Amino acid sequence: MKRRDFLGRTSKAVALAAVTGGAGLLFHNRPVYTHADIVSKQADFQIESTGDWPQVVLANNEDAVAALRMSLDGIGGIGRFVKKGERVTIKPNVGWDRTPEQAANTNPLLVGEMVSQCFAAGAARVVVTDVTCNEARRCFARSGIREAAEAAGGEVVLPTEDDFVNADLGGELLTEWPTLRPIIECDRLINMPIVKQHSLSGCTIGMKNFYGIIGGRRHRLHQQIDQSIVDLARFCKPTLVVIDASRVLLRNGPQGGSLSDVATPNAVICATDQVAADTRAVEFLNMPAGRIGHFKLAEKSGLGTMDYRAAGYKELV
């Protein structure tokens, strides 16, 4: 064997041995599991409350859009809530694969009108989104909400994996949870629930509507439903609550199915107090608000008052 061959071959072998051993040392004892980054930002989009306006305004009109305009004017107009250049996220209830008449999802006409209102107030971008229960494409299609929102120029987000961030909800019960990005990354949040019966929480209105901002296996939340709802409502404080009571679902909630489950109070509520708003709206279900566990817990946690009349209430017909 020549010296040149000997040196060449041995040096290559040593180099490979060094790389192999080095790589072993480099990766040795790295943590087995690394947590994904957690965003800890409160989704608090409330505006300063002034004494000039009532906290809860209800308008009655057979034309749902007219009712929305009336109640919105009664609470100060859209200009009070949305300023020029802001990014607005609208969170309707699009939970179920149902048609508008079945009153399982927010009235699409109201969603469309709200998008238009935001743009009229100078919003730069209006996103309409919800984490649906049934299949997202079907829910957004059959509820009519995708079409209505897009027709008004809104951007509809059907949540996929990429649309969630890991957020620290900072609740008693709910801490780290995958949360919809457009709910956190916006300037104004408008909660647009519909009024429905629910066999565990009593009703699904505004605060319960925030089940639709999180992903993951959220069905476990039902085990302590009142605390879960209040944790979500405390994390996520909307600029404005617009409650669709043009149609309400009296039974077989929260998805109904039969038109005989539906009543039509032809009302729309605009509110700045989440608890007061829900307390007024639950009356459409002929349910005493005092029996709703999450209302009481929310009031106790300082999220608002169940005495909506004291908070400032106005009814427009």
Place this chain on the structure above:
Amino acid sequence: MTIRTVRNIRRATQVVFFLLFFWLILKTNFEVNLTPDESGHIALPYPVSIALEFDPLAAIGTLLATGTLYAGLLWSFVILIPTIFFGRFFCGWICPMGTLNHWISEIPSERRSHRGKNKIQSNRYKPYQRIKYYLLVVLLAGALVGTLQTGLLDPLSLLARSIGTVVLPTADMAARGATEWVKSLGIGPLSSLADTMHSIVASVFLPFRPMYFNTIVSLGLFFLLVLVLNRLFTRFWCRGICPLGALLGLFSRWTIFGLEKKEAECDNCGLCALHCQGGDNPELGLKWHQAECHVCLNCQASCPHGSLKFTFFPQSDPKSLTNPPPVETVDISRRKTVAAAAGGLLMLPLLRSGVSFAANPDENAVRPPGSAPEDDFLARCIRCGQCMRVCPNNALHPTLLETGIEGVWTPILVARIGYCEPTCTLCTQVCPTGAIEELTVGEKVGDEDHPPMRIGTAFVDRGRCLPWAMATPCIVCEEWCPTSPKSIYLKEEVVTNSRGERVRVKRPYVDPNLCTGCGACEFACPVADRAAIRITSVGESRSRENQILLERSERRKRSST
């Protein structure tokens, strides 16, 4: 027009039909921009299963098995009748599986044994090419007595299910993985580039959300095997196995168009055989096998001396050494054909003497809504996978042995992955053979004239259910139950938990009169692995025997959903 131009037209035709087929499978999908009509019904905008309706094997197989020709299957005569006059042009010009085999076969090989003289030798007619005729006889004899197994080997079914349930989901998983990996590098511009690339690819090719399929490995390996065999023998599948090719070969007996070999200056260069697709002996001096020829025209186009010509009513001379009469019949023996037919006929009694036809079939094998009764279902399903591809909930899956060996790769519903959405009728819209009969929304959810379509019944597992076994509140199954009135009802009880506290819980019960077996409860149940409420097939509308109740108080819906 020169023969080379005609060959280029054929190549273009192959590309067009392959892309068309692929596009139809892509469109067998619930797209985000679909909009319901006034009654809330959502229909697919294209006849996405039309390619499968042009399949003569599906048509003849289901015709033999059921005595009927379902809906669009009459289209297959557009292929079958011209074949009688022009031979297996479908194999050489149209069949997308054939095209894929063609392309893969023609990638130059690095192995000596697959080039030059060796390839010419391997391209000559071989006895193994008879296998497909015997397979066809077995399959059609089976169909005649009522078990349709053609779909396992039907090239259009094979390609449709392989693209829909193997290739696209795998591509999706790969694309997501690659994007994640690039983003994990943490280089800003690279991450956004990866996101953009992914969203472009996803918008064209990939499903809206990840799709998962049962036994995808068996489907994938079978498809891979078919593709890989091309590298050992040119178009092994088309020449040796394909029962559709065999069927078209049988119908080519009296073609009026074929290959004529001239006495001209042939120097035995072998280029014709080198490029032959069918393995049908185009060389001068050999007998041309009419039923094997794909009419791809490669032999004529590659002949440097003009010795070969496709023509109407080709002439031959029994005494000629260069242009002997072709072999017009398919090369099968009578005895073996009879044996194959006997085997096919016996397949049914053999398969149905298994336990699954004595007792109820596997109770977990829940068929899609609108499915025919099991024996009729197995006489119609061609395993194309279109129902599985179109289901927006990823609820339908191919079986392996869940419905017996007779039902391999037929669809069942796996509620833990996806339930059956009451107002969705997409799987019934795409089934090309009527194994799943088309339903209106009224027929599916029930209206004045129809009871709701039931695919099974839900059962509460009281040992796993939170309010039943763990003194913990939960009503998720009731919340998700889509019927009105709800098929799951609750009864409030006060129970004692492990700390001795009295807890108020609502316990779920199922009303079998109302339950349609959609599986929404099983899907939503928070017990993450094996759900505490599960559906089985009992109570399904399609069966008279697989029932629980003596009498069902049918629900008449007050309004349609």
